[in-house]
Amino acid sequence: MAATSVLPLHQPGPADLAVRFDAVTVERGGISILDQVSASVPKGSCTAIIGPNGAGKTTLLLALLGEISYQGRIHMGNNGAPPRIGYVPQRLSFDRGMPLTVSEFLAMGFQKKPLWFGIAKALHQRSREALELVKAGHLASRKIGALSGGELQRVLLALALRQEPELLVLDEPSAGVDFRGELIFCELLDNLRRSQGFTQLMVSHDLATVTHHATHVICLNRKVAAEGPPRLTLTGDNLTAIFGMHMGLVSSRSMPDNRAVCSAPCCQERTNA
């Protein structure tokens, strides 16, 4: 597949960057997953990594989180000190019959000692505050296994925000969430990012979300095909190069605030749903 060259659109200095991937290379089972990936995440940005299935997006996040080994370098933070990182995973496997309330689930993440020693009242209060922050205070006494996809997503966000992260990493935050739920979640994230000042790095398959919310985009398909502001990066040529099919972005009058949406048939169906 032809890859376009990296666009020289955004040339921030090191002090402006929350993360810099420098020739990151990952091989798993003898197969090349990431090949010399160099890209930047501007400080305070909402940076989206886009690319087709199997492009290595999750792998890049796992390398950043120190969960897998890689060649190359990943620079984070200004003064050599690693930033506080919050992480919202793509999916969470757990026993849906687990007899835990949302408040207890969050308290488990907050407290150092095992749950069977009981949960301090103050931690329940902290859980409630964490839920209020993501506009999910009403979920505190619900069973964690009974939550919908969108509700669980908010709880995981509350958990990720507990340490006041400087870098919030989200792997497909809108997977399994309907269009309206996704819109609300992304707006919540935008507001939190502005009020708390963290940098947001997310993997997304939804080009409408990326167009509307991201301030910086990394187009990845094993290598970086393009990088820069969405308006200049999400061109028909770049999208065709990484997704291998003709794609473009169209403007839709039927959308709130006339935002751009992806013209690919799957996105059109989703948008019109």
Ligand SMILES: Nc1ncnc2c1ncn2[C@@H]1O[C@H](COP(=O)(O)OP(=O)(O)OP(=O)(O)O)[C@@H](O)[C@H]1O
């Ligand atoms: N543990 C592993 N061992 C071998 N190959 C792996 C392993 N984990 C992932 N891969 C392969 O690495 C490639 C990239 O996977 P990754 O999950 O990073 O892609 P992705 O871009 O996040 O995909 P998706 O959009 O489908 O979530 C895939 O081909 C996958 O099969």
